[in-house]
Amino acid sequence: MAGIPASAGLNAPVIASKPLEWLKANLFSSWLNTALTLVVFYIIARTLMGFVPWGIVNAVWIGTADECKAVKGVGACWAFFPEKWRFILFATYPYDEQWRPALSCAIFLFLYGFSAMRRNWNSNLFYVWGGGLAAIAILMWGGVLGLSYVSNERWGGLVLTLILATFGIALAFPLAILLALGRRSDMPAIKTLCIAFIELVRGVPLISVLFMASVMFPLFLPEGITIDKLLRAQVGIILFAAAYLAEVVRAGLQALPKGQYEAADALGLSYWQAMRMIILPQALRLVIPPTVNTFIGLFKDTSLVLIIGLLDILNAAKTAAADPLWRGYGPEVYFGVSLLYFVFCFAMSKYSQKVETEFNRHKHR
Amino acid sequence: MADIAASSGARGKPAIRLSLNDPTFRAIFWQIVVVGIIGLILWYLISNTLHNLEVRKIATGWGFLSREAGFAIGETAIEYGPENSYGRAIVVGILNTLRVAIIGIVLATILGTFVGIGRLSKNWLIAKVCSVYVEFMRNLPLLVQLFFWWALFQDAFPGPRQALEPITGFFFSNRGIKMPIPAEHWIHAWMGVAFLIGVAASFYVKHWAAARQAATGEQFPVLYAALGLILGLPFVVWLIGGAPVAMDWPALRGFNFQGGLTLTPEFAALLVGLVTYTAGFIAEIVRAGILAVPHGQTEAASALGIRRGKMLQLVILPQALRVIVPPMTSQYLNLTKNSSLAVAIGYPDLVSIANTTLNQTGQAIEGIAIIMAAYLTVSLSISLFMNWYNKRIAFKER
Numbered sequence: 001m002a003g004i005p006a007s008a009g010l011n012a013p014v015i016a017s018k019p020l021e022w023l024k025a026n027l028f029s030s031w032l033n034t035a036l037t038l039v040v041f042y043i044i045a046r047t048l049m050g051f052v053p054w055g056i057v058n059a060v061w062i063g064t065a066d067e068c069k070a071v072k073g074v075g076a077c078w079a080f081f082p083e084k085w086r087f088i089l090f091a092t093y094p095y096d097e098q099w100r101p102a103l104s105c106a107i108f109l110f111l112y113g114f115s116a117m118r119r120n121w122n123s124n125l126f127y128v129w130g131g132g133l134a135a136i137a138i139l140m141w142g143g144v145l146g147l148s149y150v151s152n153e154r155w156g157g158l159v160l161t162l163i164l165a166t167f168g169i170a171l172a173f174p175l176a177i178l179l180a181l182g183r184r185s186d187m188p189a190i191k192t193l194c195i196a197f198i199e200l201v202r203g204v205p206l207i208s209v210l211f212m213a214s215v216m217f218p219l220f221l222p223e224g225i226t227i228d229k230l231l232r233a234q235v236g237i238i239l240f241a242a243a244y245l246a247e248v249v250r251a252g253l254q255a256l257p258k259g260q261y262e263a264a265d266a267l268g269l270s271y272w273q274a275m276r277m278i279i280l281p282q283a284l285r286l287v288i289p290p291t292v293n294t295f296i297g298l299f300k301d302t303s304l305v306l307i308i309g310l311l312d313i314l315n316a317a318k319t320a321a322a323d324p325l326w327r328g329y330g331p332e333v334y335f336g337v338s339l340l341y342f343v344f345c346f347a348m349s350k351y352s353q354k355v356e357t358e359f360n361r362h363k364h365r
Numbered sequence: 366m367a368d369i370a371a372s373s374g375a376r377g378k379p380a381i382r383l384s385l386n387d388p389t390f391r392a393i394f395w396q397i398v399v400v401g402i403i404g405l406i407l408w409y410l411i412s413n414t415l416h417n418l419e420v421r422k423i424a425t426g427w428g429f430l431s432r433e434a435g436f437a438i439g440e441t442a443i444e445y446g447p448e449n450s451y452g453r454a455i456v457v458g459i460l461n462t463l464r465v466a467i468i469g470i471v472l473a474t475i476l477g478t479f480v481g482i483g484r485l486s487k488n489w490l491i492a493k494v495c496s497v498y499v500e501f502m503r504n505l506p507l508l509v510q511l512f513f514w515w516a517l518f519q520d521a522f523p524g525p526r527q528a529l530e531p532i533t534g535f536f537f538s539n540r541g542i543k544m545p546i547p548a549e550h551w552i553h554a555w556m557g558v559a560f561l562i563g564v565a566a567s568f569y570v571k572h573w574a575a576a577r578q579a580a581t582g583e584q585f586p587v588l589y590a591a592l593g594l595i596l597g598l599p600f601v602v603w604l605i606g607g608a609p610v611a612m613d614w615p616a617l618r619g620f621n622f623q624g625g626l627t628l629t630p631e632f633a634a635l636l637v638g639l640v641t642y643t644a645g646f647i648a649e650i651v652r653a654g655i656l657a658v659p660h661g662q663t664e665a666a667s668a669l670g671i672r673r674g675k676m677l678q679l680v681i682l683p684q685a686l687r688v689i690v691p692p693m694t695s696q697y698l699n700l701t702k703n704s705s706l707a708v709a710i711g712y713p714d715l716v717s718i719a720n721t722t723l724n725q726t727g728q729a730i731e732g733i734a735i736i737m738a739a740y741l742t743v744s745l746s747i748s749l750f751m752n753w754y755n756k757r758i759a760f761k762e763r
Contacts, residue, residue: 026487040494205703
């Protein structure tokens with residue numbers, strides 16, 4: 001007992017200043033650690049020795065399909081990307097008009113960046129988003145301002161992934177708020193309905209929801225009315241995302257101290273006034289990090305629309321890889337596509353971690 | 366104001382007024398309105414559906430389940446051929462889903478736990494490697510990873526004749542992974558029985574030891590006894606059976622391998638993808654669970670003179686598990702649901718077979734109902750079990 005305060009109080013933390021000391025402290029502090037370090041180091045070295053000759057030294061970076069075929073097995077074929085990048089990014093969008101989806105992607109990126117800055121978190125955000133999405137709609141569909149009309153069956157590639165994910169989360173959000181409020185409601189019928197919807201959707205895989213959207217929705221509609229595949233998939237994604245987001249919002253509602261609810265009642269606010277002015281602004285702020293995480297999940301999940309035949313970026317890459325001339329480079333193709341997904345998701349996850357630390361700063365003195 | 370009136374309702378309020386200003390009446394009114402609207406929408410959709418089914422002459426009902434399926438399935442756990450019924454095909458699909466999900470959950474838990482502990486390691490290299498692993502797995506769509514592994518089999522691995530053999534007896538080729546297994550022997554079935562008896566006996570021993578400790582204060586090494594029972598009993602049975610050591614080695618005959626255990630490229634890609642992906646999430650859960658136990662708990666336990674092993678068992682783990690179990694449940698559920706991506710790489714899981722069935726019969730509603738019912742059964746039963754387990758280990762507050 002007596003020894004603890006003495007040693008804790010007197011010794012200043014040792015800061016390893018020299019590289020050798022750092023190595024000893026962090027890699028070779030004990031026999032076990034030394035052994036582990038060497039084993040891991042050996043595995044990394046072996047992996048690099050396998051990858052570098054194939055992926056870099058012998059690889060074809062720019063070249064023809066024949067040049068790739070010549071090094072098959074000993075070198076990677078990165079030349080696939082310079083050859084196919086237009087198709088991967090824009091898929092079947094008319095070739096001469098592909099600046100329009102490119103510009104749309106840029107607008108999406110601007111909107112993400114704009115909303116990420118905390119000083120923009122005010123009502124202007126809604127107008128910026130409204131304007132941005134309208135501009136994207138005009139660019140993609142065309143038919144006005146001298147742009148030729150492009151039916152959404154020809155949309156594809158990166159912009160389709162961004163559309164599905166962004167609209168998925170944006171339209172799921174209001175629905176999710178209603179579901180979360182309903183789940184916490186005192187009214188048994190509404191509570192049951194909300195719980196049933198949330199649990200049913202969360203209990204089944206997204207694929208089954210997408211299958212339902214692609215083969216069952218047409219049966220639901222009155223005869224003669226059809227909606228296209230993209231819209232059906234989008235509706236499926238919105239319903240799916242709403243169930244998951246509802247749980248995120250509910251966590252925020254539960255995290256608010258009871259006093260906030262009581263104070264709103266004491267002020268004589270009606271239920272909706274209280275929600276709009278007191279509860280939701282605080283609760284939604286609390287759940288921004290998990291909302292971003294849900295968005296990352298949704299962004300990744302949009303790749304599943306491949307299964308019902310939409311040409312998102314993954315399906316575009318898969319289709320490009322099926323070109324008989326360029327067949328057999330699957331690992332390279334999916335490695336390249338995964339880097340693109342990684343850039344988006346990693347940026348978002350870093351952002352959500354940053355916001356979380358900022359929110360929790362007051363807790364850490 | 367209205368809400369205050371609502372909370373005072375318990376104190377014997379006068380009869381309900383038929384006005385929207387009366388909270389009780391208002392609640393009933395809105396519930397009827399909402400349920401009514403949803404009922405109307407459902408009725409509209411159902412009547413449309415029935416009409417469409419009639420117009421398009423789509424058969425309804427479950428009669429198709431007993432009709433001949435007419436398609437072959439690549440890998441089956443029970444006997445199945447194209448002449449069998451759709452119902453049996455779907456059972457094959459369910460078994461395939463369960464197979465990949467159960468093996469996947471076990472392997473992902475093991476890998477995830479190691480990576481999660483590795484991230485907390487004082488060894489800089491290990492901590493970094495584990496962080497990089499977690500970041501990559503969590504930020505790449507599972508489908509892309511599945512395609513990658515599958516393409517590796519398809520495009521990068523050689524044919525069976527040039528199969529890679531990194532470990533003796535393990536062959537990697539574009540036909541999948543081949544590995545040796547113990548040659549079939551009648552004693553294996555009995556070893557399985559012995560294993561189950563061992564598990565049951567361990568539960569009994571644990572119960573008995575707890576009762577004895579409560580009565581006399583004497584402790585009993587339950588862990589060693591259980592390990593002895595679970596591993597020892599099958600071993601004894603194996604010895605009784607004459608200790609067969611013969612192995613069934615895969616060998617190249619003609620253009621393909623014969624013998625040994627085969628993992629098809631589809632199964633191997635799906636399993637590797639699911640395990641590595643889910644392990645990334647499990648690692649974070651394990652790490653959070655370990656970090657959630659305050660250091661004071663360890664110090665308090667040593668101050669009480671509890672030995673290190675007991676400390677882990679009695680103090681650290683119960684508290685860490687409390688944080689770990691709920692998110693772990695959702696990861697297990699996610700893995701099971703994610704196994705439905707098998708349809709994209711051609712592993713015959715439930716979704717893939719139900720999809721074939723609904724394409725052949727045109728009975729979309731029944732096909733999707735089967736998929737949803739199967740997943741809901743699994744999801745809800747796992748959540749029920751985990752909720753029960755969670756309640757058992759939850760913090761008991763007075």
